[in-house]
Amino acid sequence: MMSKNKTSVSRRGFLRNAVKGSAAAAAAACTTVVAAPPEANALVRPPKPLPPDAVGLLYDSTLCIGCKACVTACKEVNHMPPDVGPAQQGWNAGGGDKPIYDSPVELSAKTLNVIKAYSHGTGATKDSAENGFAFIKRQCLHCADPSCVSVCPVSAMTKDAKTGIVNHDPSACIGCRYCVLSCPFGVPKYDYNDAFGEIKKCQLCKQQLAKNELPGCADVCPTGATLFGRTEDLKAEARRRTALKVGEYAHFPRGDIAGKVGGPRSGHEKLVEAAYQTHIYGEKELGGTQCLAVSAVPFDKLNLPTNVPENGYPTLSEGIQHTLYAGMIAPATVFAGLAYLAHRNTKNHTDE
Ligand code: SF4
Ligand code: SF4
Ligand code: SF4
Incomplete structure (x- = not known):
């Protein structure tokens, strides 16, 4: 009898080959279209705007102290299992079936949110790219024009019209994993060791x-490094922060920027010790995202993809699909080709 592990591996191999095979058929056409100048490209559809009441998170790397309370809370409220890697096995000696130490370092089918660390040289100075260190929070960014929603053939991935939250419905999912391949940020995860595994990603704790x-x-979050709110309010807050000067004192709210969800709570005054980058991550990337980030260390050093277009990939893939429908080319082939190209172009950033 085939082992559970072998079953999942052969299923993964089958899907990967199927996607690559169909991708090859579409890749040449897609590459040609990608290279065309935008004004000449009749295959591009307009980008989708954010809903006015879209909500999200603002992560401020300069406020983050790396305590990982957010990682633990994410597990608790979403009932996610422990994610104990080989490096942590020693910590759990004597814990039996119940691990006593769980500190995931990557997004996975068991972990929807991680804090990762950047380090350079001596690693002595917080929020310094040279001889310093910095933190970055990774979770679903809830894109304005999400690739995962666009490629899902059965609408198991959907974007809420009011909040903009990108949801995954496991009861509709067929496990094709196009969403995994298509996400430019490497977010949706599937447990390849489980033959009946599900896609997992942050759903903004809906x-x-x-x-x-x-x-x-x-x-x-004790410092307000992770702040909830309407995306437009968070964008304004991000702009306020990136205009702050080193040596200024500033107020930093906690919880909900509007003080409504979860009740009001006090923020704190803090000296700005490191110069913010002017770049607000998620303001423009791939059509914009509802979860944003600000930092003193450039985002490419924090391993977020920065060399990406300002419009989401679906503006191109759906335009091609609708045009090729007339030529009787299967949409799944087009989706697979673009998804494969998107993944290939960003995999250096997302193979975590
Ligand atoms: S985001 Fe907040 S809770 Fe998470 S590690 Fe940073 S300081 Fe701690
Ligand atoms: S970050 Fe990835 S999973 Fe999240 S909405 Fe965007 S494309 Fe989808
Ligand atoms: S919003 Fe996302 S990252 Fe934050 S706790 Fe909820 S699921 Fe986790």
Whole structure:
């Protein structure tokens, strides 16, 4: 009898080959279209705007102290299992079936949110690219024009018309993993060791929001490094922060920037010790994202993809699809080709 592991590996191999095979058929056509100048490109559809009441998170790397309370809270409110890597096995000696130490370092089918660290040289100075270190939070960014929604053949990935939250419905999912391949940020994960595994990603704690409670990560963050709110309000806050000067004192709110979800809570005054980058991550990348980030260290050093277009990939893939439909080329082939190209072009940033 075939082992469970072998079953999942052969299923993965089958899907990978199927996607690569169909991708090859579409890749040449897609590459040609990508190279065409935008004004001459009749295959591009207009980008989708953010809903006015879209909500998200603002992560401020300069405020983050790397405590990982957000990682733990994310697990608790989403009932995610421990994610114990080989490096942590020693910590769990004597823990039996119940690990006593769980500190995931990557997004996975068991982990929707991680804090990662950048380090350079002596690593002595916080928020310095030279001889310093910095933190970055990784989770679904809830794109304005999400690739994962565009490529999903059965609409298991959807974008809420009011909040803009990108949801995954496991009951509709057929496990094709196009969303995994298509996401430019490497977010949706599938457990390849589980033959009946599901796609997992952050859904902005919609179950908490439905109770007027904060997403777990924003709820527990002691410094306000993770802040919840309307994306437009968070963008304004990000602009305020990136205009701050070193040596200024500034107020930093916690919880919900509007003080409504989860109740009001006090923020804090803090000296600005490192110069912010003017770049607000997510303001423009791939059509914009509802979760944004500011930092003193450039985002490419924090391993976020920066060399990406200002419009989301679906503006191109859906334009091609609708045009090729007339030529009777299967949409799945086009999706697979673009998804493969998008993944190939960004995999250096997302193979984590
Ligand atoms: S809880 Fe806040 S300060 Fe702690 S690691 Fe998460 S984002 Fe950083
Ligand atoms: S970050 Fe990836 S998974 Fe999240 S909405 Fe964007 S494309 Fe989808
Ligand atoms: S919003 Fe919820 S699911 Fe998403 S990273 Fe924060 S705690 Fe995790």
